[in-house]
Amino acid sequence: MRPFCDGETTLVILGHKRFLMRLQAGQTQHTHHGLIRHDEIIGQVPGKHLATHLGYPVVVLRPSLHDIIMNIERVSQIVYPKETGYILLKLSVGPGSRIIEGGTGSGALTVAMAHSVRPNGRVYSYEQRDDMLRVASRNLANTALADWAELKQRDIAEGFDERDVDAVFLDVREPWLYLAQVWEALAEGGFFGAVVPTTNQVSDLIAGLEQGHFTDIEVCEILLRGYKPVPARLRPTDRMVGHTGYLVFARRLEKPVPASAEESAGETPDPEVEESHGQDT
């Protein structure tokens, strides 16, 4: 394992506190248990028993992708790791994927996606607000992932520049307004995902997807429950995050051929209707 170098972002563990710290030669970090001198960390490998100048034990590690997301600089609600990992699987994001993100925000999901599409994939992330783009840009630079994410200041109502992308993910207030643009940008059968905080938005979005030539619609939410890691007194934490957002997924579907479709529609049995009896009583 290569040693820590100047400029690297580290995870510091001091008692029950965990925080990210960027190493800078000559610098000193003040904590409530004494000073941490960056020069004592630079050149060390991770996971060593170090100490503050007051003798309190400190451990310095490379942060996980999870640590990075949770500690990212933010000017907006971010997509949390409990959702991020699931989104990546549902959208099949992996090395080589080409992904559009609508609503960069602070760039937490952008970072996770850029990390996953390396070395030959790319994330195209659209955002209207200046302040958010600046923060997202910094977050990508700090994680050395800027080469795999392209930030674009644009109203997504005007459409996306890319075509045939593998997946589009929207984190905007009214995602149902942009489904035509999403459809245009997606490859045949491509993956759609979105996160919305309210049930009303879920209803509006799935209604839009049904009418907008998408199929395989799924809605879910993910709850993460932490436990206090005490062997003889194991129990969940007293408080937990009760809600971040609902996840909605779908797949792009071919538009029906207009002329003959009408004719056959009257004759085709619809298994959806047939099978749905008794499903929602």
Next chain:
Amino acid sequence: MRPFCDGETTLVILGHKRFLMRLQAGQTQHTHHGLIRHDEIIGQVPGKHLATHLGYPVVVLRPSLHDIIMNIERVSQIVYPKETGYILLKLSVGPGSRIIEGGTGSGALTVAMAHSVRPNGRVYSYEQRDDMLRVASRNLANTALADWAELKQRDIAEGFDERDVDAVFLDVREPWLYLAQVWEALAEGGFFGAVVPTTNQVSDLIAGLEQGHFTDIEVCEILLRGYKPVPARLRPTDRMVGHTGYLVFARRLEKPVPASAEESAGETPDPEVEESHGQDT
């Protein structure tokens, strides 16, 4: 988007049913709504409006990594996508990662990890049972990911062959028995993760981690709640998965220097103790 080819695994959506189907020229799939002829799919792009021979609408798609995991051939309990995505983030698995898995099982997590470490990373997966290795091997072959995962038939009590790996994940009955082997194989500060189904195992594992030179121990569980995607009658599904397993994570820590450590230990203030007051009342 390239068209479907012979031998490819597809996701078929027929009414409320979703299933994986491997395309084979000349073959026919029987369903309760009529026949699907593979030759009508081969050469088509995903997401087209097709039909059974009885005229029922069918859509054929490329499965997501999520679909593949959920439909994988299995001879054991698998790690489910709701956990998989989170595990990948917590262990920072990405392109280039070198990962050890103890307990291949049916290979569901192996597949997800192999997918994520491409093109230059590698998964080393250990399993004792013949039958499981055969299934896992088939699952890797079917997903064209065999090049990134090395299956080893071995009792992990004997230790791992690799050194300096980025992460080790254990899915075995008594993970606390192998922490010394895990420690040897991990890079300094490396990531440890495990899944266990019972609270007793969680207690045993975190006790082992505390004594085995690990730090930053975290325990959690993840609940996925699905919703019926009906815009005017939005509601969670009546039944859900109540439990799959508890996730435990930690980081490898340097072993303390034996001689002088004892001396200083008596003098060093311990912020853990100090800060824990009132945390577990």
Next chain:
Amino acid sequence: MRPFCDGETTLVILGHKRFLMRLQAGQTQHTHHGLIRHDEIIGQVPGKHLATHLGYPVVVLRPSLHDIIMNIERVSQIVYPKETGYILLKLSVGPGSRIIEGGTGSGALTVAMAHSVRPNGRVYSYEQRDDMLRVASRNLANTALADWAELKQRDIAEGFDERDVDAVFLDVREPWLYLAQVWEALAEGGFFGAVVPTTNQVSDLIAGLEQGHFTDIEVCEILLRGYKPVPARLRPTDRMVGHTGYLVFARRLEKPVPASAEESAGETPDPEVEESHGQDT
């Protein structure tokens, strides 16, 4: 503890099976582990070690209110105990309470309320459907609670007969249509509660309550997670109930005086608005 008597409903525990059984002199119950003769139970106290004619151990107990609700004869979705207990507390149901229930259904909640209002309270339960009233009536008779519940076959759109009741609970499809009738029947400051299965109904109902002179609106859902009671392998059950319904509660509020209200309304600062900033970001 008095012994079991002829005609009494008992809870039978046979291995992992639990079921309610009404004792009838001379009768025999067939089970997959042999016969249970009712005459061997009548006259015994609960909790004795009995056996089927094949020698399998059987325990016979008096059912709890929880057991009764879970095993009640039903022709409709019932209100489950996980919600029932909470509803009783939120509506302050207790000895002497006078309660209206709109939508008797199978009478599960009616039974729980009748049990709680004894000896001098009363439940007035309205239902339109014949078949449900018959089942609810049987359920009340079987639990010897018929004296505390009055079943009325009526469309609640026509209003309730009672005035100044302590609480009204609605379990109907569109509860927001009957809020004027509820308001008329409730005592000043009285308790309102309802259960609805979809988020759309929740939105409609709370909009109605806001306009219908109610205050202190609360919405929640209750999740019950069972565990397998094995000391050395403690873990939640694999599957659980994911959803039964959303609970909505409110309190009846005086109608504002129409004339002078308009005048003062313009001058009165509204703390709701002021305090709600940043609550729904």
Next chain:
Amino acid sequence: MRPFCDGETTLVILGHKRFLMRLQAGQTQHTHHGLIRHDEIIGQVPGKHLATHLGYPVVVLRPSLHDIIMNIERVSQIVYPKETGYILLKLSVGPGSRIIEGGTGSGALTVAMAHSVRPNGRVYSYEQRDDMLRVASRNLANTALADWAELKQRDIAEGFDERDVDAVFLDVREPWLYLAQVWEALAEGGFFGAVVPTTNQVSDLIAGLEQGHFTDIEVCEILLRGYKPVPARLRPTDRMVGHTGYLVFARRLEKPVPASAEESAGETPDPEVEESHGQDT
């Protein structure tokens, strides 16, 4: 509905704030939106449109049993309403019940039980600590329920005074130590319940129950998820209570006859073992 009287405890709703307030003639309550004069409330019926001296709207109501529990004076962790209602149903607490509580604490559950057993039942509540008994006593007096609850300062290791009680509920650190005492006090087939915060305690308790002549053991936890009651933006609250405690329930079972029991034990087939295959894989 009878008007508020001097000395009565009320629920005050002022903007998003809700608090209990005891009416005292001549008194004034200071709030951040102005003064509330008690004399303007005494003699009024609940649910009227009142105002602070600055003109902010105030509503005054009779608190529900739920409100009372949530706002009770406390010197200890209390049993919360989400568990209380369920406990009452599982123990079949109702008018006339005779209940023992071990571990009075602040008396929140004592109050709920006393409320439910009126007019002819009784709660016998044991507590060792002076300070807790004083608080519990005040809480019972303030809710006018002291006539139905008898507080006893005693170590429950010495046993309970009562016999043939309908139910015993323990809220103590090591409930498994007192199961013999519980067994002695309970009626045949009587109800046992307990709340414990950790999984280790659950394991110890159910092991004790299995050996201590109890049956029908159940373990569960209850999660309450609140929603922001905004019709057009319905969503769960951002944070929720992640854990209060695990509930354990059981029923008292006759002690087996010692002599002949040994003999027959070897011959009796055990359906528990037979049926448990595949239950905990």
